[in-house]
Amino acid sequence: MVSNPETPGNAELATEPVSARPFTIDVIDNIADTRAAWVELSAVATTSPYQSCLFLSTWFDTVGREERLEAFIIVARDATGSPRALLPFAIDTRGPLRIAMFLGGRESNFNLALLRSGCRFDEKSIRALLRDAARRAANPPDVYYLRNQPRRFEGVENPLAFAGAMPSASFAYGVALPATEAELAARLSKESRKKLRKKEARLAEMGELRYEHRQTGPRAQEILTALIDQKSARFADMGVGGVFDGVGMREMLRRLSVETGEGSLELHALSVDGRIVATYAGLTRGGRFSALLNSFDMDEEVARCSPGDLLLHALMRDLVARGMTYFDLGAGEARYKNAVCDETIELCDTVTPASWKGVVAAPLLVIFLRAKRRIKQTPALARAFSRLRRLLQGRR
DSSP states (O other), X not given: OEEEEOOGGGGGGOOSGGGGSOOEEEEXXXXXXXXXXXXXXXXXXXXXXXXXXXXXXXXIIIIIHHTTOEEEEEEEEOTTSOEEEEEEEXXXXXXXXXXXXXXXXGGOXXXXXXXXXXXXXXXXXXXXXXXXXXXXXXXXXXXXXXXXXXXXXXXXXXXXXXXXXXEOSSOEEEEEOOSSHHXXXXXXXXXXXXXXXXXXXXXXXXXXXEEEXXXXXXXXXXXXXXXXXXXXXXXXXXXXXXTTTSSHHHHHHHHHHTOOSTTOOEEEEEEETTEEEEEEEEEEETTEEEEEEEEEOOOHXXXXXXXXXXXXXXXHHHHHHTTOOEEEEEESOOHHHHHHOOEEEOEEEXXXXXXXXXXXXXXXXXXXXXXXXXXXXXXXXXXXXXXXXXXXXTOO
16 A cells, blocks of 8 residues: 655645645555445545445456456545545556456446535546556556546536547446326336337246245345346357456356345346246445346347346336335446436546656547447448457357
């Protein structure tokens, strides 16, 4: 851990009259040493469920260690020792380049810092914080690549979404939930409700239907196994491999599924005579449910009944019944997201060099990210890229 007393000139991190007081910046490579500050800031910061200490520490201990990442957590404190900001990063070494990224990797749909409410954090102060952390670290990053950041989250501006930040490859999707199930049902057209009832009836012909919410114990592990198997089959069909090839992702989900509290994994399923035909896994914070993963059985007879859509609507009914107020389906374009979400959440990526190597590499990374976004946002290019990927993996 490196501790650096900030000069009064960087005391702009605060808005209170005591803002002239010096700050201390800690650069920490052990998540356990940040737990107290993390818990304190989490109670007052505007963040998503993905910024919980449980979720990110579990991710780092499993996926992060499998990928040989190094924790790089920045904590800013005021003169009294009270934490004002926590930036949860990890460093990934790619050849000669050390890249600082948010903890959570691809598994985090929304990336945010934990910032104490009432403190002023603008682009200038955040840039100074990043520069100073890199300068004082024993093993500093060469570049900060801060991806999938909402420009605003729950009505609060994100100071890490710099003015020059580029749009992320994909948007995210969400919807405010109504107070009653009747209001939720009214959002669907009469024709849509009719189609769902027909699909449900067709699926019920195969056996007894059961919507299973917030399962625990052995059944939760059965749902998790089905999710991994179904998702792996789907990825293979799409020509995407490697997501569950290692043990890290599987172990992360297993650990989170047996935990409780913020950052733990909720598991939902639709079953036919006990056979799990669709799943949803998500995280909660306050009144928000963030879907992390979902899957469905690709058996042709089952798939034609759209079990994923049926479970999605059942999940939303469960959330409304529980008094939840917001539901998001994370980043990435998909038909089913547009069907239930009315908010398109703009995400952005920030690339900031922190060394001479970073100055050279940052423009190349920006070019790559812009190309990735163009492919994702251009249907014809996305289809061509998908076909190429399948051909390279020996699939038609």
